[in-house]
Amino acid sequence: MRPALLKRLVDAEKAAQTAVSFCKEKTFENYTKDEILRSAVERQLEILGEALNRALVDEPSLEKRIPEARRIVGIRNRIIHGYDSVDDEILWDVVRTKLEPLAELLKREMAEG
Secondary structure (H helix, E strand, C coil), X not given: CCHHHHHHHHHHHHXXXXXXXXXXXXXXXXXXXXXXXXXXXXXXXXXXXXXXXXXHHHCCXXXXXXXXXXXXXXXXXXXXXCHHHCCHHHHHHHHHHHHHHHHHHHHHHHHHC
């Protein structure tokens, strides 16, 4: 695996794990009422989406091995370009149900690469 691609996957995996860690032992109500927490999670989702986007540019075949990648890029785009229409429930669900499996998939991809 080329060093630049590996770095992007490492960055993506770290951002996913960090967002999950921010929300451990938190409720959706905690999340919606804590502007700093929401901002921190959104930042990690931005990093995750950008790292995956760049990884897909570097290695288009990743899309088949990481099927959620385009959706995460789309979430990043919504946060960046549609900041006024971000749905907290969707972001909360992504963090609570999608990011840990994604991080595991990224780890496997790096190990196999």
